[in-house]
Amino acid sequence: MKVCTFCNSIQNPSLKFQSFLLIFSATILICFTESKLQTPPLILPLRTQQIPSGSLPKSPNKLPFHHNVTLTVTVAVGTPPQNVSMVIDTGSELSWLHCNKTRDYNNTFDPTQSTSYSPVPCSSATCTNRTRDLTIPASCDSNKLCHAMLSYADASSSEGNLAADTFYIGSSGIPGLVFGCMDSTFSSNSDEDSKTTGLMGMNRGSLSFVSQMGFSKFSYCISGSDFSGLLLLGDSNFSWITPLNYTPLIQISTPLPYFDRVAYTVQLEGIKVSDKLLPIPKSVFIPDHTGAGQTMVDSGTQFTFLLGPAYTALRTEFLNQTSGILKVSDDPNFVFQGAMDLCYWVPQGQPKLPPLPSVSIMFRGAEMKVSDTRLLYRVPDQAKGNDSLHCFTFGNSDLLGVEAYVIGHHHQQNVWMEFDLRNSRIGLAEVQCDLAGQRFGLTV
Ligand SMILES: *[C@@H]1O[C@H](CO)[C@@H](O)[C@H](O)[C@H]1NC(C)=O
Ligand SMILES: *[C@@H]1O[C@H](CO)[C@@H](O)[C@H](O)[C@H]1NC(C)=O
Ligand SMILES: *[C@@H]1O[C@H](CO)[C@@H](O)[C@H](O)[C@H]1NC(C)=O
Ligand SMILES: *[C@@H]1O[C@H](CO)[C@@H](O)[C@H](O)[C@H]1NC(C)=O
Ligand SMILES: *[C@@H]1O[C@H](CO)[C@@H](O)[C@H](O)[C@H]1NC(C)=O
Ligand SMILES: *[C@@H]1O[C@H](CO)[C@@H](O)[C@H](O)[C@H]1NC(C)=O
Ligand SMILES: *[C@@H]1O[C@H](CO)[C@@H](O)[C@H](O)[C@H]1NC(C)=O
Ligand SMILES: *[C@@H]1O[C@H](CO)[C@@H](O)[C@H](O)[C@H]1NC(C)=O
Numbered sequence: 001m002k003v004c005t006f007c008n009s010i011q012n013p014s015l016k017f018q019s020f021l022l023i024f025s026a027t028i029l030i031c032f033t034e035s036k037l038q039t040p041p042l043i044l045p046l047r048t049q050q051i052p053s054g055s056l057p058k059s060p061n062k063l064p065f066h067h068n069v070t071l072t073v074t075v076a077v078g079t080p081p082q083n084v085s086m087v088i089d090t091g092s093e094l095s096w097l098h099c100n101k102t103r104d105y106n107n108t109f110d111p112t113q114s115t116s117y118s119p120v121p122c123s124s125a126t127c128t129n130r131t132r133d134l135t136i137p138a139s140c141d142s143n144k145l146c147h148a149m150l151s152y153a154d155a156s157s158s159e160g161n162l163a164a165d166t167f168y169i170g171s172s173g174i175p176g177l178v179f180g181c182m183d184s185t186f187s188s189n190s191d192e193d194s195k196t197t198g199l200m201g202m203n204r205g206s207l208s209f210v211s212q213m214g215f216s217k218f219s220y221c222i223s224g225s226d227f228s229g230l231l232l233l234g235d236s237n238f239s240w241i242t243p244l245n246y247t248p249l250i251q252i253s254t255p256l257p258y259f260d261r262v263a264y265t266v267q268l269e270g271i272k273v274s275d276k277l278l279p280i281p282k283s284v285f286i287p288d289h290t291g292a293g294q295t296m297v298d299s300g301t302q303f304t305f306l307l308g309p310a311y312t313a314l315r316t317e318f319l320n321q322t323s324g325i326l327k328v329s330d331d332p333n334f335v336f337q338g339a340m341d342l343c344y345w346v347p348q349g350q351p352k353l354p355p356l357p358s359v360s361i362m363f364r365g366a367e368m369k370v371s372d373t374r375l376l377y378r379v380p381d382q383a384k385g386n387d388s389l390h391c392f393t394f395g396n397s398d399l400l401g402v403e404a405y406v407i408g409h410h411h412q413q414n415v416w417m418e419f420d421l422r423n424s425r426i427g428l429a430e431v432q433c434d435l436a437g438q439r440f441g442l443t444v
Contacts, residue, residue, distance in 0.1 A: 071222065071299050071409055072196055073231055076168040078114030084197035088220070088231065089300030090264055090419065091406075093133055093205030094150060096180035097198035099160060103185075107197040111163065111181055119181070120146040120162040126178055127162060133205030133262045138162065148180045153301075153402055156193075158185035169233070177212055202299070204421065205262035216422035220299070221433035224374065224413035230436060240439055241416055244427030245366035251424070252291065258403045259291025264419060266426060268295040268405055271310060272360040273317040284309045285405075292403035295363075297417070297426060301408040303377070304361070305339060308398040310405070314359065315342050318375075318392060321357040329389060336379055339395030344376065345387035359394070361407065366428050370411050377410070 071088045077097065084097055085107065097109040111117040120126050122138070127146035131138040134148065141147040141161065151157040160182035166175045179198075187193035201208045202218070210218055210233075219232045250265040259265075268285040271278045284307065287293040293307060306314060319328065319342060329343040336343060346353065358371040375393055382389035393410055397403070416436065418427035 071220075071229065073200060077109055078111070078165050079116040080114075081166075081168050082109055082113065084109055085195070086198050086200040087196050087300065088200050088202060089298070090202045091296060091298035091300040092150070092152070092199065093201040093203050093208045093262060094148060094162075094180050095177075095199060095201045095207075095209050096148075096150065096158060096160070096182050098185060099181035100183045100185075107194065109181065109197055111165075114165055116175065117163060117165045117181075120164060120178065122146045126164075130178070130206045131162070133207070150180065153400070154188050156185070156187045156189075158182040160184065174213060177209070178207055199300075202419075203260075203262045203264065208262075210419075210421065217418065217420050219416060219418040220412075221416050221431060221436045222409060222413045223433035230433065241436070242429045242431060244416065244418055244429045246420070246423075246425045246427045247363040247366040249424045249426065250294070252287065256287070256289070256291030259287055259294055260296065260404070263294065263296040263298075264426060265294045265296055266407075267364040268310075268361065269364055270362040271306075271314055272358075272362065273314065273321055274357040276317065276321075278310075278313045278317055280310050280313050290403075293405070295405040295407065297407045297412075297419075299409045299412070301406050302410050303337070303340065303393045303395055303408045304411050305395045305397040305400060305402060305404075305406045305408070307403075307405060308396060311394065311396040311398070314394060315392070318342065318357065318359065325354045325356070327387070334389075335399065336377075336391040337395065339397070339399040340391045340393070341396070341399075342392040343379070344390050344392075345384060346376075346378075346390045348383070348386050348388050353390075361411070366426075368407070368411060368415065368428060369430070374411060374413060 072085045073088055074083060074085045076083050086095065086097075098107060099109050099111055101108060101110060111119075122128075122140035122144055124146065127138055127140075131146070131148065134150075136149045136151065139147045139149075146162040147159065148162050149157065149159040158180070160180050162178055163181045164176045164178050166173045167177045168174075182198070185193070202210050205211060213233070215233050217235055219230075221230045223229055247266045250267055252259055252261065255261065269282070270285075271280065285293065285295070305311075322328075322344070326344040326346065329345055331343075332341075334343060335341045353373060353376060356372060356375050358369055359375060361368045361370070370393075376390040377393050379389040379391055397405065414430060414433050416427075416429050416431045416433075420427055
């Protein structure tokens with residue numbers, strides 16, 4: 001899922017339609033250890049993505065999270081291979097590429113230049129059966145080709161034909177992977193959109209990349225200190241990774257209107273600020289009869305969003321515990337990204353933030369502790385005197401119109417995240433992701 005590329009700053013009219021969905025620009029190194037490919041374990045560094053210089057911290061004084069955050073991976077597609085960059089999204093199913101040559105951007109896949117490209121006819125089982133988990137049913141276009149429409153939580157959308165082609169991950173080619181070759185796209189953040197060719201769907205739906213490739217497990221580790229990251233497709237029980245804590249994936253067999261059955265849904269059980277457990281009734285964390293209230297782990301969303309009652313409790317307590325430490329912005333009209341309404345003025349010259357109370361998100365069986373710089377995000381272009389505006393990185397789902405708790409990738413930094421499909425669980429542990437990269441012999 002992509003949440004909140006459409007971000008209003010009501011205070012500043014010039015910002016009103018500017019969005020800050022920072023898709024995650026990182027160096028992702030793909031490693032294969034187990035797959036259909038029958039290759040011996042492979043650890044392959046891919047292209048180091050150039051980060052636009054404007055997005056790098058310019059002085060050591062700036063906080064390390066001042067960067068554009070888009071989780072992207074570079075792979076090659078077609079015969080001969082064309083390089084494409086794709087946003088990794090555990091919150092959606094169908095992988096897709098921009099295919100419209102008239103698009104203004106360089107990041108386009110040209111199907112007419114690939115001899116292995118084959119469009120999916122709408123009479124095929126792929127179109128009739130394997131599209132069953134898509135939110136919008138596939139249809140048949142005038143050429144009798146399978147037509148897909150996708151829409152995301154941030155109001156962006158795209159449509160085009162389902163097709164199959166060979167994807168190269170490292171040097172291994174995987175033929176016949178089904179993806180959407182999109183003619184028409186609407187993005188609420190075309191700046192970010194122009195930097196990537198498409199999206200890699202990683203949820204549990206039938207057509208997602210992981211499902212198609214038959215991986216029983218994948219993992220990623222997002223470094224907090226630099227722009228690096230690691231995506232590992234296959235088994236990951238390396239002895240040097242500290243033991244993971246596991247939380248089971250929640251499944252609901254009956255279809256419910258607001259419940260995404262192919263998402264990575266976990267059970268939220270509580271939230272702590274420092275060591276104080278917030279007084280939130282357990283029922284608030286349990287999906288209701290409509291399916292509203294599930295908790296999804298989503299690499300396609302930057303920040304974390306909580307339903308109103310939980311958000312309000314967290315906001316109140318964090319505000320309480322930071323009073324006297326930080327200067328609250330009292331402008332009630334400024335809501336960062338339309339959902340984050342707790343912001344602070346922090347002196348720009350200040351080398352680092354004062355010690356902040358940590359926030360722990362407690363899942364059944366596992367806990368994710370968010371601390372220090374990951375708690376506040378510096379809002380670009382917002383300054384008053386010597387102060388710059390920093391907002392709390394948890395937002396209110398209600399303000400976004402999202403009926404779920406969404407755990408975004410900003411809070412998954414320096415956490416080894418394992419998606420164990422075979423055992424239907426997610427494992428996590430705090431690690432230094434840049435060091436994890438080095439353990440694979442990769443310098444980033
Ligand atoms: C993200 O990058 C774009 C262009 O590279 C830049 O205009 C924008 O200000 C950056 N945003 C942040 C928050 O750094
Ligand atoms: C694709 O990427 C590879 C590896 O970075 C590079 O060697 C190759 O020149 C690129 N191909 C094109 C057409 O840009
Ligand atoms: C496309 O690539 C060319 C050459 O690399 C560059 O000059 C141009 O600015 C790019 N256009 C866009 C929209 O990124
Ligand atoms: C549809 O897919 C399911 C799961 O892969 C399979 O069990 C079923 O036989 C398929 N149905 C048709 C009509 O192909
Ligand atoms: C391709 O994009 C152009 C410009 O955005 C649009 O006018 C055209 O309709 C698109 N083509 C298709 C087949 O959707
Ligand atoms: C990982 O652990 C599982 C079960 O604990 C085991 O079946 C599997 O062989 C292990 N894989 C590797 C690569 O060690
Ligand atoms: C913080 O909460 C405590 C306990 O509820 C209360 O006594 C105190 O007045 C609060 N402080 C602020 C600044 O709201
Ligand atoms: C801003 O910082 C400068 C240098 O540290 C100081 O002289 C000035 O008084 C500060 N301005 C405000 C409004 O705090």
